Amino acid sequence: MMLLVDDHGNTYLIKGDAEFHTKYGLLTAAQIKNAKPGDLLTSNTGRTFHVIEPNITDYVQKASRGPQAMTLKDLSIIAGFTGLHSGSRVLEAGTGSGVLSIFLANIVAPAVLSTYDIREDFAEIARKNFAKFGITNIEAKLKDIYSGIDETDLDLVTLDLAEPWLAVPHATKALKIGGYLSSYSPSISQSKKLVDSLGEGYWHETFETLKRDWKMDAVRPHTQMLGHTGFITIARLLSR
Amino acid sequence: MMLLVDDHGNTYLIKGDAEFHTKYGLLTAAQIKNAKPGDLLTSNTGRTFHVIEPNITDYVQKASRGPQAMTLKDLSIIAGFTGLHSGSRVLEAGTGSGVLSIFLANIVAPAVLSTYDIREDFAEIARKNFAKFGITNIEAKLKDIYSGIDETDLDLVTLDLAEPWLAVPHATKALKIGGYLSSYSPSISQSKKLVDSLGEGYWHETFETLKRDWKMDAVRPHTQMLGHTGFITIARLLSR
Amino acid sequence: MMLLVDDHGNTYLIKGDAEFHTKYGLLTAAQIKNAKPGDLLTSNTGRTFHVIEPNITDYVQKASRGPQAMTLKDLSIIAGFTGLHSGSRVLEAGTGSGVLSIFLANIVAPAVLSTYDIREDFAEIARKNFAKFGITNIEAKLKDIYSGIDETDLDLVTLDLAEPWLAVPHATKALKIGGYLSSYSPSISQSKKLVDSLGEGYWHETFETLKRDWKMDAVRPHTQMLGHTGFITIARLLSR
Amino acid sequence: MMLLVDDHGNTYLIKGDAEFHTKYGLLTAAQIKNAKPGDLLTSNTGRTFHVIEPNITDYVQKASRGPQAMTLKDLSIIAGFTGLHSGSRVLEAGTGSGVLSIFLANIVAPAVLSTYDIREDFAEIARKNFAKFGITNIEAKLKDIYSGIDETDLDLVTLDLAEPWLAVPHATKALKIGGYLSSYSPSISQSKKLVDSLGEGYWHETFETLKRDWKMDAVRPHTQMLGHTGFITIARLLSR
Numbered sequence: 012m013m014l015l016v017d018d019h020g021n022t023y024l025i026k027g028d029a030e031f032h033t034k035y036g037l038l039t040a041a042q043i044k045n046a047k048p049g050d051l052l053t054s055n056t057g058r059t060f061h062v063i064e065p066n067i068t069d070y071v072q073k074a075s076r077g078p079q080a081m082t083l084k085d086l087s088i089i090a091g092f093t094g095l096h097s098g099s100r101v102l103e104a105g106t107g108s109g110v111l112s113i114f115l116a117n118i119v120a121p122a123v124l125s126t127y128d129i130r131e132d133f134a135e136i137a138r139k140n141f142a143k144f145g146i147t148n149i150e151a152k153l154k155d156i157y158s159g160i161d162e163t164d165l166d167l168v169t170l171d172l173a174e175p176w177l178a179v180p181h182a183t184k185a186l187k188i189g190g191y192l193s194s195y196s197p198s199i200s201q202s203k204k205l206v207d208s209l210g211e212g213y214w215h216e217t218f219e220t221l222k223r224d225w226k227m228d229a230v231r232p233h234t235q236m237l238g239h240t241g242f243i244t245i246a247r248l249l250s251r
Numbered sequence: 252m253m254l255l256v257d258d259h260g261n262t263y264l265i266k267g268d269a270e271f272h273t274k275y276g277l278l279t280a281a282q283i284k285n286a287k288p289g290d291l292l293t294s295n296t297g298r299t300f301h302v303i304e305p306n307i308t309d310y311v312q313k314a315s316r317g318p319q320a321m322t323l324k325d326l327s328i329i330a331g332f333t334g335l336h337s338g339s340r341v342l343e344a345g346t347g348s349g350v351l352s353i354f355l356a357n358i359v360a361p362a363v364l365s366t367y368d369i370r371e372d373f374a375e376i377a378r379k380n381f382a383k384f385g386i387t388n389i390e391a392k393l394k395d396i397y398s399g400i401d402e403t404d405l406d407l408v409t410l411d412l413a414e415p416w417l418a419v420p421h422a423t424k425a426l427k428i429g430g431y432l433s434s435y436s437p438s439i440s441q442s443k444k445l446v447d448s449l450g451e452g453y454w455h456e457t458f459e460t461l462k463r464d465w466k467m468d469a470v471r472p473h474t475q476m477l478g479h480t481g482f483i484t485i486a487r488l489l490s491r
Numbered sequence: 492m493m494l495l496v497d498d499h500g501n502t503y504l505i506k507g508d509a510e511f512h513t514k515y516g517l518l519t520a521a522q523i524k525n526a527k528p529g530d531l532l533t534s535n536t537g538r539t540f541h542v543i544e545p546n547i548t549d550y551v552q553k554a555s556r557g558p559q560a561m562t563l564k565d566l567s568i569i570a571g572f573t574g575l576h577s578g579s580r581v582l583e584a585g586t587g588s589g590v591l592s593i594f595l596a597n598i599v600a601p602a603v604l605s606t607y608d609i610r611e612d613f614a615e616i617a618r619k620n621f622a623k624f625g626i627t628n629i630e631a632k633l634k635d636i637y638s639g640i641d642e643t644d645l646d647l648v649t650l651d652l653a654e655p656w657l658a659v660p661h662a663t664k665a666l667k668i669g670g671y672l673s674s675y676s677p678s679i680s681q682s683k684k685l686v687d688s689l690g691e692g693y694w695h696e697t698f699e700t701l702k703r704d705w706k707m708d709a710v711r712p713h714t715q716m717l718g719h720t721g722f723i724t725i726a727r728l729l730s731r
Numbered sequence: 732m733m734l735l736v737d738d739h740g741n742t743y744l745i746k747g748d749a750e751f752h753t754k755y756g757l758l759t760a761a762q763i764k765n766a767k768p769g770d771l772l773t774s775n776t777g778r779t780f781h782v783i784e785p786n787i788t789d790y791v792q793k794a795s796r797g798p799q800a801m802t803l804k805d806l807s808i809i810a811g812f813t814g815l816h817s818g819s820r821v822l823e824a825g826t827g828s829g830v831l832s833i834f835l836a837n838i839v840a841p842a843v844l845s846t847y848d849i850r851e852d853f854a855e856i857a858r859k860n861f862a863k864f865g866i867t868n869i870e871a872k873l874k875d876i877y878s879g880i881d882e883t884d885l886d887l888v889t890l891d892l893a894e895p896w897l898a899v900p901h902a903t904k905a906l907k908i909g910g911y912l913s914s915y916s917p918s919i920s921q922s923k924k925l926v927d928s929l930g931e932g933y934w935h936e937t938f939e940t941l942k943r944d945w946k947m948d949a950v951r952p953h954t955q956m957l958g959h960t961g962f963i964t965i966a967r968l969l970s971r
Contacts, residue, residue: 063429091327097337189303238956249301476718541969543909567811577817669783729781
């Protein structure tokens with residue numbers, strides 16, 4: 012796979028070596044086939060495309076996704092605030108379009124990340140996304156986390172669910188002592204219910220993060236801003 | 252090593268098995284020696300301490316650090332926006348107290364992270380921090396990045412410098428195509444100069460992130476907030 | 492009355508012509524007596540003080556106040572979003588320390604602003620504040636707004652109460668059609684209950700505002716920030 | 732004049748008594764002519780419209796305006812942080828579309844607000860806005876503030892200019908001691924130059940404000956947010 016980047020910063024993920032059409036013109040099969048990182052390809056309309064190797068951050072942005080999927084900021088915060096690294100044992104629910112699965116699997120590899128969802132349609136989108144990017148260390152299960160967790164001795168249980176508090180008793184059993192429970196909720200009412208369900212055995216904090224992009228030629232923030240994604244709760248199991 | 256957590260969420264990192272004094276009383280050498288994750292220790296004044304395994308996030312918070320050191324939010328964003336994982340090749344400058352080094356080394360292990368600083372006093376603090384937490388995959392050099400970079404084919408060059416633009420020509424040579432340059436600056440004037448120095452070969456964005464903590468018993472944000480840490484520029488090398 | 496401003500931007504409100512002691516030294520009764528706007532007074536320790544006329548914004552900052560009193564940002568937003576001007580008919584509850592009363596009375600004068608509180612101790616603090624600044628167009632009543640509103644045909648009913656929804660039925664009667672109901676609440680749970688109580692007869696919006704101070708010598712935001720004051724609901728009566 | 736408010740909170744300012752067309756149907760001339768505040772009008776398609784008296788906040792939103800015009804939040808902050816009230820003496824430059832002029836004139840009436848602009852096209856838009864809303868206490872001059880200020884003894888000089896620092900020497904002469912200079916700039920670089928030009932005679936602060944709207948049915952902030960309008964500097968003349 013390779014990534015094309017045009018003059019506007021738009022990116023195009025290329026698999027195989029078929030000719031490639033963009034709104035800025037055509038790149039021939041021969042151009043695609045011979046391209047390697049650092050090359051500059053010119054389309055039949057004279058527009059140029061940089062060739063680079065794709066990164067996990069490109070996959071995250073290219074994944075088919077639902078309307079409320081987490082942004083890179085939230086993915087980064089969840090991985091960073093729970094100290095993930097190669098070998099960390101992670102369970103995720105629900106899978107959704109698999110964006111968080113992909114991001115975390117890249118960090119914990121070669122460990123296999125487990126992810127649950129109860130909706131067959133989401134599981135299907137996620138599986139396609141995993142295949143598209145060649146990510147193999149994810150085990151996606153069609154399973155309801157509210158009924159229990161198969162895995163044990165986990166470093167992280169990460170939730171993106173409508174009723175995360177229903178997963179707490181199961182997480183408490185599945186986590187290792189000192190392990191993390193993280194939950195992402197659009198509404199603060201959901202976060203409140205989750206926090207109220209945690210009990211004495213967890214230390215926890217709830218916060219939101221804002222990413223404010225700057226327009227550097229004018230040295231000012233951009234006018235339009237993503238004002239909200241979700242509230243994040245990070246809880247740590249101290250005792251069962 | 253183990254981590255003690257008291258009722259207020261304060262944490263204490265314990266090495267060895269000497270008796271341990273806190274403002275909430277004394278834990279005996281025998282208590283410390285026999286403690287294992289999940290235990291609840293009671294001090295001679297009747298206060299209780301949970302025992303858990305420490306995580307990299309604890310090390311980051313326990314590291315001796317200067318006044319302007321990055322927070323966990325910034326560490327997470329830099330690692331996440333550049334897609335780091337086990338094996339990523341990273342060069343950092345300046346080392347400072349080594350907080351970012353520790354955080355990133357945990358993710359890229361077993362790869363060895365290189366870090367440069369020109370100040371012997373900072374290098375000394377950093378080395379002590381690395382030793383304290385048993386982190387061995389960091390090579391700390393007393394070296395000025397403004398004069399050049401030894402490493403090549405890097406996935407990330409990450410800067411926390413007063414004049415980051417002076418490192419750009421060297422980063423351009425040391426990065427692999429598609430690799431990332433990140434820079435953290437307290438002042439937007441520094442970010443502006445950096446961005447102006449990047450030229451055509453880089454795609455880039457500059458932003459700030461805000462973490463807003465909520466007081467969940469009252470369902471409102473905390474009154475006091477960290478209003479600013481630094482501006483982050485993420486640049487990606489498209490061509491040299 | 493006059494205002495002294497020292498080199499650090501600290502302000503001192505002066506009434507009468509007694510000698511004046513600051514931590515930067517003494518100003519004599521003669522100095523105070525003869526001072527007029529534009530003068531520069533020098534204390535016995537050589538520190539200088541600018542003399543200017545005080546403004547309502549000084550009174551707001553100098554008023555004795557409780558821990559959760561609104562800041563100038565919130566006062567400004569309430570006055571501005573409801574279009575107050577000379578002659579506007581305003582009822583406030585609760586009075587608290589009278590900071591909002593003072594601010595709004597300055598705008599609506601010569602109209603008399605009414606303000607209710609049920610706590611005698613707050614009413615006393617407020618009355619002292621009004622007297623201290625010579626503000627006479629405020630009628631402060633020891634009265635429970637949850638039991639009713641005496642005034643009619645109001646342009647604004649502004650609430651700073653623990654249970655603002657209990658005042659809504661009375662506000663609906665007391666407001667003129669097109670008039671505003673505003674409410675300030677630390678917790679979003681209170682705002683939610685208020686909004687749910689408004690019914691079909693009101694258009695409304697709920698928001699929070701953040702003031703981010705910049706340290707201009709370094710061209711960066713200040714590290715410490717007031718992360719939250721209160722959520723503001725602005726509602727407008729369309730029909731009863 | 733009267734204001735119609737539909738079920739979605741859209742508002743329509745009505746002058747005269749001609750029939751009125753909206754995308755939700757037609758209101759007849761007879762309906763418009765007989766309407767009074769509190770009425771509910773039904774269009775020929777069965778949609779309903781509340782009738783209320785317009786407020787200055789409606790005029791501000793209905794004024795023809797340029798792309799970078801201040802929002803109600805900024806207008807409120809400027810008026811509130813400078814303590815404006817009936818009788819305050821205010822000079823504004825540049826007029827732009829006259830939105831700030833209208834807002835401030837409403838507060839200082841019956842005092843006449845002066846406003847300068849050098850562009851005839853803006854002055855024309857502003858004059859039309861003033862006439863449309865029947866605001867008579869504004870004197871709009873086609874004049875360059877960088878060459879001087881006619882007015883004296885001012886309470887406020889408020890600037891929305893590309894190079895506000897060029898107006899500072901004139902403001903210093905025109906303001907009364909203790910009076911305010913305010914300036915609104917999209918770029919922090921402009922604010923920095925302004926602040927550097929103020930000298931010892933002014934106390935000053937520079938800040939930005941953010942308004943974050945909440946979607947109360949879901950108890951969460953809105954996804955889309957206005958991330959930036961302008962940086963505001965509030966300066967106070969201590970001595971000339």
